[in-house]
Amino acid sequence: MAFFLFILLVAAIGGLIFLGLRLLDFKKDNEQLRSELSNQQQEQAAKVGKYEAHIKKLTDFANGLKDKVQRLAKWQKMADAEVQAEALLASARNELVKAESEARRLTEVAQQQASALVADADATLTEAKAEADRLNANAQQQATSLLLSAQNEAREIPENARRQAAAYEQTARAMKNLIEGYGDQYLIPTRSLLDELAEDFGHKEAGEELKRARKNSLLMIRNGTAGRCSYVEANRRETAVNFVVDAFNGKVDSILSRVKNDNVGTLQQAIHDAFTVVNLNGKAFRDATITEEYLAARLEELKWAAVTQQLKLDEREEQKRIKDQIREEEKARKEYERAIREAAKEEDLIRRAIEKAQEQMGHASAQQRADYERQLEELTQRLTDAESRNQRALSMAQQTKRGHVYVISNVGSFGENVYKIGLTRRLEPLDRIRELGDSSVPFEFDVHALLFSDDAPALENQLHKHFVMMQMNKVNYRKEFFKVDLAHIRSEIESLGLSAKWTMTSEAKEYRETLAIEKAICDNPAQREAWTKRQLALEVIDNEFMEPAEVEAE
Numbered sequence: 001m002a003f004f005l006f007i008l009l010v011a012a013i014g015g016l017i018f019l020g021l022r023l024l025d026f027k028k029d030n031e032q033l034r035s036e037l038s039n040q041q042q043e044q045a046a047k048v049g050k051y052e053a054h055i056k057k058l059t060d061f062a063n064g065l066k067d068k069v070q071r072l073a074k075w076q077k078m079a080d081a082e083v084q085a086e087a088l089l090a091s092a093r094n095e096l097v098k099a100e101s102e103a104r105r106l107t108e109v110a111q112q113q114a115s116a117l118v119a120d121a122d123a124t125l126t127e128a129k130a131e132a133d134r135l136n137a138n139a140q141q142q143a144t145s146l147l148l149s150a151q152n153e154a155r156e157i158p159e160n161a162r163r164q165a166a167a168y169e170q171t172a173r174a175m176k177n178l179i180e181g182y183g184d185q186y187l188i189p190t191r192s193l194l195d196e197l198a199e200d201f202g203h204k205e206a207g208e209e210l211k212r213a214r215k216n217s218l219l220m221i222r223n224g225t226a227g228r229c230s231y232v233e234a235n236r237r238e239t240a241v242n243f244v245v246d247a248f249n250g251k252v253d254s255i256l257s258r259v260k261n262d263n264v265g266t267l268q269q270a271i272h273d274a275f276t277v278v279n280l281n282g283k284a285f286r287d288a289t290i291t292e293e294y295l296a297a298r299l300e301e302l303k304w305a306a307v308t309q310q311l312k313l314d315e316r317e318e319q320k321r322i323k324d325q326i327r328e329e330e331k332a333r334k335e336y337e338r339a340i341r342e343a344a345k346e347e348d349l350i351r352r353a354i355e356k357a358q359e360q361m362g363h364a365s366a367q368q369r370a371d372y373e374r375q376l377e378e379l380t381q382r383l384t385d386a387e388s389r390n391q392r393a394l395s396m397a398q399q400t401k402r403g404h405v406y407v408i409s410n411v412g413s414f415g416e417n418v419y420k421i422g423l424t425r426r427l428e429p430l431d432r433i434r435e436l437g438d439s440s441v442p443f444e445f446d447v448h449a450l451l452f453s454d455d456a457p458a459l460e461n462q463l464h465k466h467f468v469m470m471q472m473n474k475v476n477y478r479k480e481f482f483k484v485d486l487a488h489i490r491s492e493i494e495s496l497g498l499s500a501k502w503t504m505t506s507e508a509k510e511y512r513e514t515l516a517i518e519k520a521i522c523d524n525p526a527q528r529e530a531w532t533k534r535q536l537a538l539e540v541i542d543n544e545f546m547e548p549a550e551v552e553a554e
Helices: 002-035 040-071 076-180 190-194 203-223 234-256 264-285 292-362 366-398 429-436 456-466 486-495 509-523 525-545 548-553
Strands: 403-409 418-424 446-453 481-483
Touching: 203 292, 234 264, 234 292, 264 292, 292 366, 403 429, 403 456, 403 486, 418 429, 418 456, 418 486, 429 446, 446 456, 446 486, 456 486, 509 525
Parallel strands: none
Antiparallel strands: 403 418, 403 446, 418 481
16 A cells, blocks of 8 residues: 555655646747737737646646545555645646736737837838838839830831831832842933033043942941941941941942943942941941941942943044034035036037037028927936036035925824934935845835925924924934924925925835735735745745955945
């Protein structure tokens, strides 16, 4: 029994020790409450509940021990066990009271700290509201500024978009031209470049202007105004500018090497395309581009190069025209001289015949005299006609402005309602017209009118000016073909008080016969074969009997 009481005592002491350990844990838990401000009250209440339950458990345990001690009271040897148990129980109660007091104190401290934290939070919230108001004001100012900037950019966006769209369109057109070629869509009449030049401005003066234009382009390269770039470093900027300028000049020099009198419009567009493509490729080097001023300088070179070519051509054509005129006048002069010689010869023959007839008439009978008189009358009339022709030839030779203005057509070569209005000083104007219908055109010309004039060049010039809008060739004014109705030409000439014999229809004999032959040989293979054989045979015969000089000319 004593051993059993000893076991109970040990159990009681163990319970007290366990209670002490739990009290230590309780203190540790209180320290954790200080760091957990937001949950301190709840945790403290939970721990107090735990302690109360534990105390109740210990109290129940102590009461149980007390009952057991009372049941063991009869055992005198173990009387002190009850006293010790009571002492332990009292000590446990004191510790419980202390724990409850410490828990209340910690709770109060936690509440005070929570109040302080709430106050700090209120102060922080007030400061945060003030800072928020300040930030809101700044944000509104920035928003207003951004809005104004956005509005400005929005106004600039369409213009920038239009510029970019135009640049892309130019680039696309340039690439299309480079791939497909230029065709005839960029042709510009070179003569329009000559309109603002002085009449005595020749190709030598144009050459000097071309030299000045080239010097200006070189000067712009040396001055650094041929290109620009956004690089900050001078070395990189200079390298990028030199790169695009060299690329552009290489293209332009190649283009200028192809300058002729009739391709200035195409080459001008090619230079613009080179400008567009080089500037597009230069964007990779901080917008390294060719300046508009340098583009204008290179276009100025093209202009003067084209003007020089055109003036050279004009001077060659003028020299050819003068030579043709001299040749024509020489032919007319020889024709006049031949006519004068032939008329003088005819006069001499007729005078001799008259003298012979007069001599014979002196020895003739009355019947023979009548025949001689009739013969003398005829010879006298022939002498008068010969003297008249001689005088006319002599007069035309002395007055170089006299001549014939002709109106002719060539339906087979130029089509309907196309007429040539020209002049000739030939004594026989039809000789000149036959020359115009030589091997240079497939068919002969038809003559519609011949007008003799004491000032043929003035009459021709007047008619040319009247029909200027009907010119077939609106570049070379020396080409004398006009797209106009023949009745209109006749009406204008008659309004000038001039009369002439008119042929209003174009015979075009060879042309119309050719059309009939083409139709026949197209419809009938036998006729086609026969005609082919005949033509080949005629060609051999013509070559056999042709003069050596004519064969060589062909």
